[in-house]
Amino acid sequence: MNSILILICVTLALTAISFVFARQKARRQLAVAAKTIHSQPSYHGWFAGLMSGGLAFLALIVSAFLSLSPLFTIVLMVVLAVLGFFFAMNRIGADFRARTYVEYFIKSILVLCSLIAVFTTIGIIFSLLFESMRFFKEVSFLDFVTGLDWSAQTAFRDDQVGQSGSFGAVPIFAGTFLITLIAVSIAAPIGLMIAIFLSEYASVRAKRIIKPTIEILAGIPTIVYGFFALLTFGPFIRGFAESMGFGIPTQSAFTAGVVMGIMIIPFVSSLSNDVINAVPQSMRDGSYALGATKSETMTKVVFAGALPGIIGAFLLAISRAIGETMIVVLAAGGAANLTANPFESVSTVTFQIVTLLTGDLEFDSPKTLSAFALGLMLFVVTLLLNMIALIIVRRYSAKYE
Amino acid sequence: MSSSPSIHASERALKRLKKRHARERRFKVMGLSAIAIAVMALIWLLYSVIGTGYKAFYTHSFTLDVEMTESVLDPTGARDPDALRKSNYRRIVQNAMYERFPDVTDRKAKKELFDIISTSGAPNHLRQMAYNDPSIIGQSFTITVPTSDDVDQLLKGNIDRDLDESRRKVSDRQIAWVDQLMETGEIKSGFNKGFFVNPDSRDAELAGIATAFLGSLMTLFVTALMAIPVGIGAAIWLDEFAPRNRFVDFIEININNLAAVPSIIFGVLGLAIFINFFGLPRSIPIVGGLVLGLRALPTVIIATRATLMAVPQSIRDGALSIGASHVQAVFHHKLPHAGPGILTGSIIAMAQALGETAPLLMIGMVAFLTEVPNSPTDPATVLPVQIYIWSSNAERAWVEKTSAAIMILLLVLILINGFAIWLRNRLEKRW
Numbered sequence: 001m002n003s004i005l006i007l008i009c010v011t012l013a014l015t016a017i018s019f020v021f022a023r024q025k026a027r028r029q030l031a032v033a034a035k036t037i038h039s040q041p042s043y044h045g046w047f048a049g050l051m052s053g054g055l056a057f058l059a060l061i062v063s064a065f066l067s068l069s070p071l072f073t074i075v076l077m078v079v080l081a082v083l084g085f086f087f088a089m090n091r092i093g094a095d096f097r098a099r100t101y102v103e104y105f106i107k108s109i110l111v112l113c114s115l116i117a118v119f120t121t122i123g124i125i126f127s128l129l130f131e132s133m134r135f136f137k138e139v140s141f142l143d144f145v146t147g148l149d150w151s152a153q154t155a156f157r158d159d160q161v162g163q164s165g166s167f168g169a170v171p172i173f174a175g176t177f178l179i180t181l182i183a184v185s186i187a188a189p190i191g192l193m194i195a196i197f198l199s200e201y202a203s204v205r206a207k208r209i210i211k212p213t214i215e216i217l218a219g220i221p222t223i224v225y226g227f228f229a230l231l232t233f234g235p236f237i238r239g240f241a242e243s244m245g246f247g248i249p250t251q252s253a254f255t256a257g258v259v260m261g262i263m264i265i266p267f268v269s270s271l272s273n274d275v276i277n278a279v280p281q282s283m284r285d286g287s288y289a290l291g292a293t294k295s296e297t298m299t300k301v302v303f304a305g306a307l308p309g310i311i312g313a314f315l316l317a318i319s320r321a322i323g324e325t326m327i328v329v330l331a332a333g334g335a336a337n338l339t340a341n342p343f344e345s346v347s348t349v350t351f352q353i354v355t356l357l358t359g360d361l362e363f364d365s366p367k368t369l370s371a372f373a374l375g376l377m378l379f380v381v382t383l384l385l386n387m388i389a390l391i392i393v394r395r396y397s398a399k400y401e
Numbered sequence: 402m403s404s405s406p407s408i409h410a411s412e413r414a415l416k417r418l419k420k421r422h423a424r425e426r427r428f429k430v431m432g433l434s435a436i437a438i439a440v441m442a443l444i445w446l447l448y449s450v451i452g453t454g455y456k457a458f459y460t461h462s463f464t465l466d467v468e469m470t471e472s473v474l475d476p477t478g479a480r481d482p483d484a485l486r487k488s489n490y491r492r493i494v495q496n497a498m499y500e501r502f503p504d505v506t507d508r509k510a511k512k513e514l515f516d517i518i519s520t521s522g523a524p525n526h527l528r529q530m531a532y533n534d535p536s537i538i539g540q541s542f543t544i545t546v547p548t549s550d551d552v553d554q555l556l557k558g559n560i561d562r563d564l565d566e567s568r569r570k571v572s573d574r575q576i577a578w579v580d581q582l583m584e585t586g587e588i589k590s591g592f593n594k595g596f597f598v599n600p601d602s603r604d605a606e607l608a609g610i611a612t613a614f615l616g617s618l619m620t621l622f623v624t625a626l627m628a629i630p631v632g633i634g635a636a637i638w639l640d641e642f643a644p645r646n647r648f649v650d651f652i653e654i655n656i657n658n659l660a661a662v663p664s665i666i667f668g669v670l671g672l673a674i675f676i677n678f679f680g681l682p683r684s685i686p687i688v689g690g691l692v693l694g695l696r697a698l699p700t701v702i703i704a705t706r707a708t709l710m711a712v713p714q715s716i717r718d719g720a721l722s723i724g725a726s727h728v729q730a731v732f733h734h735k736l737p738h739a740g741p742g743i744l745t746g747s748i749i750a751m752a753q754a755l756g757e758t759a760p761l762l763m764i765g766m767v768a769f770l771t772e773v774p775n776s777p778t779d780p781a782t783v784l785p786v787q788i789y790i791w792s793s794n795a796e797r798a799w800v801e802k803t804s805a806a807i808m809i810l811l812l813v814l815i816l817i818n819g820f821a822i823w824l825r826n827r828l829e830k831r832w
Contacts, residue, residue, distance in 0.1 A: 103728040107642055113634030114643070117656050117702065120695050124666060127673030190435045197432030210436055217443055219814060221756030223785045224450070224807050227792050231800060232449040262442045269439075293421055295428035316661065323663020325759035326785075330792060350665050350759070357672060358762050375669045379662065386661040390654075 003070050007060050010074060014081040015053030018088065022048030026092045039099035047098040048088035050105055052081035128379055131363075131372035138366045139167045144373060146170065150336040150347070152356060152367050167370050169377070171338040175253065175346030179328060180321040182257025182342060183264060187321075188314055190261075191268025198269070199276045200298055218266035226330035229259035234331055241343075251333035254342040260327045268317050275309025275396070276302060308396040315389035319382045325350040349374045450811070454804025460593040460606065461548045461556050463518050463582070467497040467527065468541040480535045488531070490524035501587075502578065513575050517582075519547040522607045547595065548588060550605035550798035552579055556590065559797050596805065600771050601787065605798035608791070610806050612770050616686055616781030617755060620766075623690020623777055624697055624754045629747045631694075632701025639702070640709045641731050660699035667696045668763025676764060683765030686777040692764055693754040700753065704746025708739040741828030748821040752814050758785040784810045 023045030030037045030044075039047075056077040063073040091098070136144070147168015194214060198207055234250035237258075241248045248254075279302050287297040303310075333345025334355070356371035363369070408414060471478065473496075474488040495515050499505065505514050523546040530537060530544075547553070551570045554560050556579065566573050582588040599609025635656075643649045671692035675681045681688050712735050720730035761767070766782050767790060774781035782790070784806060791803040 099726065103726060106728055106732075107638070110634045110638035110642060113631045114638045114652055116631055117635060117659060117698055118652055120670070120698065121655050121659060123674055124662070124670045127670055127678075128666075131673065190438055193432045193435035194439060197429075197436060201429055201432055213443065214436070214439055217439060219752070219756075219818060220446070221758065221785050221810065221814070223756070223758040223788050223792075224446070224811070227788060227803060227807060228446045228449060230792060232445070262439070262446075265439050265442075293425040295425045296421070298428070319661060319663075323665065325663070325665045326789065329759075330789075350663070353665055353669065354759065354762055357669070358765070358767055361672075363677060372669065372673070375666060379666050382661065382663055383658060386658050390657060 004064075007070070007073060007077070010077060011053055011056045011060060011081075014056050014078070014085075015049040018052040018081070018085045019045040019049035021085070022088055022092065025089060029092055030094060037094045038097050039102075043099040043102050044088075044092050044096070046102045047091070048085055050102065051084035051088040053084075055080040055084040124379060128372055128376040131369050132376045135366055135369035135373045139370070143167065144169050144370075148338055150352075152352065152370050167366065169374065171336040172347055172349055172352055172374065173377075174338055174340075175332070175336070176322055176348040176350075178253045178340065178342060178346055179257045179260065179332060179348055180318055182254060183260035183321040183324075184314065184318055186258055186261025187264040187268050187317055191265045191313075191317070192272050192310065194265070194269040195272035195276055196298055198273055200294055200302075214266045214269055217263065218270075220263075222263065222324060222326040223330075225259050225263050226326040226328075229255050229327055229331035233259055246343075248343040249333060249345055251331050251345055252343050253332060253346045256328045256332040257342065259331060260321055260324055263324070263327065264317050264320050267320055268313055271313035271316060272306070272310050275306045275313065275393070278309065279305045308392050312389040312393040312396070315385050315392070319385040319389070322385075323350065323378060323382050325354060329354050349378045353378070450804045450807050452804075453801055454806075454808045456557050456559075457596060457801040457805030458593050459590050460595070461553045461588055461590050462545050463523075463548050463588050464543055464545045465494075465497050465501065465518070465523075465587070466541065466543050467493055468500075469493060469527070469531070469538045470496070471539040474531065474538050480538070482532060482535070485531050485535060485538075486528065488528070490527040490531070491520075493527060494518065494523045510574060513572055514578065516549055517552050517575055517578060519549050519604060519606045521604055522547050547606040548579075550796075552588075553606060554797050555579060556583070556588070559801075596802070600773050601769060601782075601790070602771060605794075605796065605802060608799075608802055610784065610787060610809060611773050613782050613784045613787035613806070614809075615774055616689075616766070617783040619686035619774065619777045619781060620689040620693060620761075620783055621751060621755055623687055624693040625747070625751055627691060627694030628697040628701050628750065628754075632698050632747070632750075633705050633743060635698075636702045636705035636709060637731060637736070640706055641727070641735075656699045656702050660703060663759075664696055664757055665759040665763065667692055668760030670695070671760060671764045682778075682780075684768045684770075684780040684782070686766075686774065686779075686781050688764050689761050689766050689781075689783065690777070692760050693757055696757065696760060697750045697754045700750040701747055704750065705739070705743045708742030708746065709735065711742065712738045738830065741824060741830075745821045745825045745829070748817060748824070752817040752821070755783075755817070756785055756810070756814060758789055761786050762789070784813075 023041050026041035026044035030041060059077040059080045060073065063076060068076070144167055148170050149166065149168045150171045151166050194210075198210060202210060230251070234252075234255040237252075237255055238248055238250050283301055283305055284297055287301040292300070328348045328351045332348060332351060334347050334351055335345040336347040336352075337344050339346065352374055353371045356367060356374075361368050470493060473492050474490070475485060477484075495511075498514050498518065499511060502514055505511055523544070526544060526546050548556075551560070552575070555562075555571050555576065560569055560571060562569075562576060571579075579588060595607060596609045597614075598611050599607055600612040602608040639649070639653065639656075643652075671688060675688045675691060676683055716738060717730045717735050720734040721727070725733065761783055766786050768780055768782065769790070770780055770782055772779075788803055788806050788810065791799055791806065794800075794803075
């Protein structure tokens with residue numbers, strides 16, 4: 001690790017030295033023809049620096065791949081850098097288009113930066129697909145998506161590996177769906193009402209206070225919500241149910257779902273607020289002119305106009321809820337029950353990924369690989385939801401432009 | 402009132418109007434109560450965290466006279482550092498406690514007496530002292546060490562003294578001793594410095610957030626180093642140099658989607674690529690920083706693009722018209738104007754990265770670590786993960802610690818976000 005750092009420093013030093021010398025030479029040589037030169041001296045300097053530094057870096061990469069000795073690497077780097085330096089020094093002249101080359105290099109770096117985002121997506125798809133394929137070689141895809149029994153943890157034992165029925169993901173999907181449903185049915189009405197109130201009723205001053213306060217909810221890390229669900233909200237709900245004569249567990253779909261709902265309220269409210277504000281004022285004015293009250297205008301005119309955008313916001317909220325991890329890890333209980341009862345412990349896709357991929361990993365066992373299959377499902381579903389939401393919102397915003 | 406009663410003033414119409422107005426009021430109340438619910442949830446959350454967490458910032462310590470008996474610690478008199486490391490400091494502390502209460506003789510009572518003090522903290526403290534300066538062996542002096550977490554909880558009022566002895570963690574005898582020691586001032590409450598400078602520990606009274614805090618700092622450093630330059634570069638290219646074609650459209654859609662991919666997926670990516678494929682070690686801040694860097698990248702790109710778009714085209718055009726190249730116009734003229742906005746966006750993206758937990762669990766930053774990391778290549782953990790690790794302990798002392806760690810995390814987030822907002826208000830230009 002340290003030797004790599006040293007070598008990178010050597011590269012930078014070679015770049016800097018080349019830059020300084022080349023710029024100096026260019027200054028001296030080009031001072032005579034100052035008005036007719038193509039590139040300023042510093043571009044000549046940059047060209048030399050990039051030539052020698054780039055070649056040295058290339059040598060560094062090559063020797064890292066061939067795992068050459070550090071000493072040999074340094075020698076190779078310096079030799080190439082000196083060659084690059086003299087190549088650049090020889091070019092210095094009034095006609096040499098150093099700036100064009102340097103700018104070409106800068107643009108290439110910018111393209112590379114943009115491609116990293118693409119590579120990330122490709123990396124995600126590739127790694128999930130690759131490991132999932134290995135998983136589906138052992139457990140058939142049909143069993144995975146239709147099986148009713150999930151017991152990945154116990155399938156670790158030799159006699160159970162690959163046994164059909166152990167990797168039936170339906171209870172996991174059902175648990176995810178149940179928690180998402182609870183979360184969205186909390187966040188959607190509350191978030192929407194907040195958005196409506198802020199855009200139609202609140203004064204500018206009230207808005208200035210309310211909006212940031214709601215946004216704080218969005219800035220709180222999810223682990224904090226998880227802790228709150230586990231130690232405050234869960235026991236509170238259990239105590240409340242006990243006082244009514246019911247016995248329910250602290251960790252349940254309900255606990256996780258409600259707290260998750262609170263977490264995505266600001267998400268729904270700010271997205272809906274944007275789409276409600278995008279509805280033209282003229283539509284409201286027309287409604288008021290007919291004598292409608294504010295609430296009638298809102299529910300019958302503005303809401304109808306903003307509906308696609310609001311649906312888009314809900315879809316994004318659902319996608320957020322499906323992918324949320326820490327709250328369910330701490331508060332959902334984690335038992336892979338196939339149930340519609342919100343007061344039971346359930347497990348979700350993200351919960352399973354966390355439990356399967358923390359601790360000692362064996363990349364050969366279906367136990368570990370099943371997490372990648374679940375990850376693939378999660379990725380595909382959230383991707384679809386996001387795409388649909390984006391398309392809806394985009395079409396809708398085009399309508400009012 | 403009026404001579405010709407219009408249909409709008411008829412009894413039916415007035416009734417209807419009343420109903421409509423009532424509905425209007427109900428609607429408004431619904432809006433207000435939605436806000437009230439959200440605000441109350443926020444207050445409840447903060448209250449539950451702060452209400453338990455603030456107590457972790459003070460703690461109780463015990464000032465005790467100890468005698469570093471040579472016959473116990475170093476019977477050979479060789480002062481060999483390796484041997485001194487293994488010596489029985491526990492016995493020294495026990496002897497000191499028994500000497501403080503000479504009338505305690507029976508075995509069980511002696512054990513209870515020893516349990517007042519941090520049973521691993523006190524011997525470790527002495528071990529460290531002897532290791533630093535072996536000449537203290539044979540001397541007598543006073544040390545100040547933490548009390549056990551149960552005694553600390555008792556003194557903080559979290560253990561009910563009226564409960565039956567069998568159902569609480571401290572015995573009647575211990576309560577009597579502790580009260581006596583409080584009166585004489587041998588047990589004192591004070592600022593809990595250990596919480597900030599200690600690494601994690603199995604004992605609640607010794608556990609601190611130093612490892613997690615430094616780990617967070619290092620991880621965030623790597624994240625910033627990766628996400629901010631790359632994000633700005635990508636945004637500049639997309640905004641200025643990218644041709645309009647299908648591939649560029651694809652990149653843009655891809656970036657928007659990446660921003661909405663669940664963060665745990667980035668953890669799985671990190672596990673598969675950095676750890677499984679490249680063979681980098683698990684739990685180190687470099688890998689964590691890279692994973693969070695990829696996570697933060699789309700956020701930085703989107704924020705930077707928004708700021709770049711807000712800079713008027715005329716600035717770039719002016720530069721181009723007096724002969725600057727495209728690259729010069731962008732880097733010398735457009736970018737400086739977008740600087741404050743980019744900075745704000747990047748800082749907010751870093752604040753988000755600081756709160757991430759799930760992706761770091763995937764790459765193994767969840768290990769129990771009793772050492773403070775010295776470099777980004779040492780195993781470390783981060784604050785949110787430390788909170789996750791501690792939250793599985795249900796004992797009161799741990800809940801307190803976890804809440805306090807959350808308070809620190811929230812405080813740091815508030816400071817970062819507040820700084821970003823201050824910066825924006827101060828530097829941002831409106832065109």
